[in-house]
Amino acid sequence: QVQxxxxxxxxxxxxxxxxxxxxxxGRTFSRYVMGWFRQAPGKERDFVAAITWTGGSTYYxxxxxxxxxxxxxxxxxxxxLQMNSLKPEDTAVYYCAVDRSxxxxxxxxxxxxxxxxxxxxxxx
Numbered sequence: 786q787v788q789x790x791x792x793x794x795x796x797x798x799x800x801x802x803x804x805x806x807x808x809x810x811g812r813t814f815s816r817y818v819m820g821w822f823r824q825a826p827g828k829e830r831d832f833v834a835a836i837t838w839t840g841g842s843t844y845y846x847x848x849x850x851x852x853x854x855x856x857x858x859x860x861x862x863x864x865x866l867q868m869n870s871l872k873p874e875d876t877a878v879y880y881c882a883v884d885r886s887x888x889x890x891x892x893x894x895x896x897x898x899x900x901x902x903x904x905x906x907x908x909x
Contacts, residue, residue, distance in 0.1 A: 787811040787883050787898040794879060794903030797871055801907070805866040807881030807900055818884040819857055819864040822893055823877035823905075832891035833879070834866060844889045849875075871907045878902040 793805040807819070820835035834845045834855040843855050852871075857864040864881055882896035890896075 787817075789881050789883065789898055789900035791879065791881050791900045791903040794905045796906045796908065799871060799873055799907055799909050801871050802867070802869045803871065803905060805868065805879055805881075805903060805905070807864045807866075809862045809864070809883070816885075818886060818889055819855075820882045820884060820889075820896060821855060821864075821866045821879060822882060822896075823875075823879045824902075825877040828877075830880070830893055831877075832893065835884070835889040835891070836864065837887070837889060842889060844891070846891070868905070871905075873907045873909045876905060876907050878904050 788810045790808050797803055816838050818837055821833040822830050823833050824830040832846050836843045836855045836857055840857050852869050854867040880902045881900045883898040884896045
């Protein structure tokens with residue numbers, strides 16, 4: 786079992802930045818792919834970014850490419866999402882998730898464990 790706790794959300798003006806953190810506990814964290822998803826009110830949950838366990842490979846949704854950066858610190862069992870140049874359309878609840886496979890996927894059903902989410906609100 787893996788437990789995930791997100792933090793770092795909040796209210797920010799358009800053009801601002803936030804850094805989300807996701808602390809993992811439980812089973813071995815460092816071997817897993819970690820991903821970030823988001824869900825806006827009335828919309829489906831969307832893939833945002835993912836990173837392999839070595840940190841050597843990352844993948845981003847087109848909507849955040851060039852603005853968001855995913856990283857991880859396996860020694861701290863933590864994955865991060867640095868969000869810059871935020872836009873009102875980035876407003877959503879952001880979730881981190883664990884995929885026990887070795888390859889990155891954008892499909893949420895492939896992820897085995899989820900955090901409770903953290904709210905990000907970007908004002909115009």
